[in-house]
Amino acid sequence: MLRACSLGRVARPLPQGPPLDIRERTATVSGMHTHFAKVPGMESAMAGVEDALRVAVHVEDPYLHKIARHLIVAGGKRLRPAMAIAAGTAWGIGAPTEVVRAAVACELVHIGSLYHDDVMDESPQRRGVATVHAEWGNLQAIVGGDFLLARASEIAAELGGRPAKILASTIGRLCEGQIAEVRDTYRTGRSVDDYMASINGKTASLFAAAAQFGALMAGAGESQIEAARATGEAYGMVFQIVDDILDLTGTVEKLGKPTGHDIKEGVYTLPVLLVLHGAHPGGEQLRALLGADMDETRVGEALYIVRSSGAIEASEHTAHEWATRSREAVKAVGDLTAGTVLRNAADELLASLG
Numbered sequence: 001m002l003r004a005c006s007l008g009r010v011a012r013p014l015p016q017g018p019p020l021d022i023r024e025r026t027a028t029v030s031g032m033h034t035h036f037a038k039v040p041g042m043e044s045a046m047a048g049v050e051d052a053l054r055v056a057v058h059v060e061d062p063y064l065h066k067i068a069r070h071l072i073v074a075g076g077k078r079l080r081p082a083m084a085i086a087a088g089t090a091w092g093i094g095a096p097t098e099v100v101r102a103a104v105a106c107e108l109v110h111i112g113s114l115y116h117d118d119v120m121d122e123s124p125q126r127r128g129v130a131t132v133h134a135e136w137g138n139l140q141a142i143v144g145g146d147f148l149l150a151r152a153s154e155i156a157a158e159l160g161g162r163p164a165k166i167l168a169s170t171i172g173r174l175c176e177g178q179i180a181e182v183r184d185t186y187r188t189g190r191s192v193d194d195y196m197a198s199i200n201g202k203t204a205s206l207f208a209a210a211a212q213f214g215a216l217m218a219g220a221g222e223s224q225i226e227a228a229r230a231t232g233e234a235y236g237m238v239f240q241i242v243d244d245i246l247d248l249t250g251t252v253e254k255l256g257k258p259t260g261h262d263i264k265e266g267v268y269t270l271p272v273l274l275v276l277h278g279a280h281p282g283g284e285q286l287r288a289l290l291g292a293d294m295d296e297t298r299v300g301e302a303l304y305i306v307r308s309s310g311a312i313e314a315s316e317h318t319a320h321e322w323a324t325r326s327r328e329a330v331k332a333v334g335d336l337t338a339g340t341v342l343r344n345a346a347d348e349l350l351a352s353l354g
């Protein structure tokens, strides 16, 4: 029996699907960022998300089904659905079925984009398992990702014209952000504005949409929906800047990939760009190293220049400014606990920088 998550009003039941194998349910709820876990009703709403994700990708063809569910059952932090539920609780009536379904649509778009991203990056692993392309091949990963986007679009269309439009334009924003990053690969002339625009599209737009969906589907008013969108967007900016800093400062054990992976792949992120464009010392030496694929020694030298330049601290400062924006957008909430959680959420990301 599927759960219909509702706080405060009668919810329509979630779509029926095949019986769920409870052993499939991963540790995602407990593995989720603890700041979102404190939102009232979060645990049961996220259990509804887990069920509905599996139902959403059910399809007759067992081959496509296996591909489509691969990263769902592998886990993940489920930050985007958690953001939707937190916003629905802060500004609306909580997590009725419509919020849960919108949250599911966001996670499906996220996973679809990961299928495609892993093909582009030739990544062998994701969420602790082999990537779809590594397991089945590039064609399967692309079409499997498309299938997830199709299912997300179907859910959004069932929720209404406005949710469908938000979802479609968000998918477009992801593509814009990603293609800007691809265009700028190995380009030492990439500006900080180019970087900001790219991460706004590829990462922040989906957090913005998740928060907007949460408030919208939980019955919030227009100014509250906009506040939710702004909070989600700023949180997403912090999320990506922190992720990019950790790529330069973290350990292999913590990152699950070599430190400086982005530099090696030609993705020049905020700290690197700050040095390249003269805001911090070492620009000339760094430019001489970058611009093409590098061996491990040169990656090590580039990391040393960036780490000793002060650009990491300056990037942390930028992330703090976005965290302030995220915090300040959380006004006029109905549920104070959810409001506090949202206010602190970006700061908790910053805390992972140590």
Ligand code: GRG
Pocket: 075, 076, 077, 078, 079, 109, 110, 112, 113, 114, 116, 117, 127, 145, 149, 171, 174, 175, 178, 202, 203, 240, 243
């Ligand atoms: C097909 C929608 C679509 C887009 C195509 C490939 C692409 C364009 C966009 C990729 C966007 C992308 C992968 C951005 C990075 C997002 C990101 C920060 C991923 C990691 O998110 P986590 O840490 O992952 O929340 P988990 O696994 O925990 O969910």
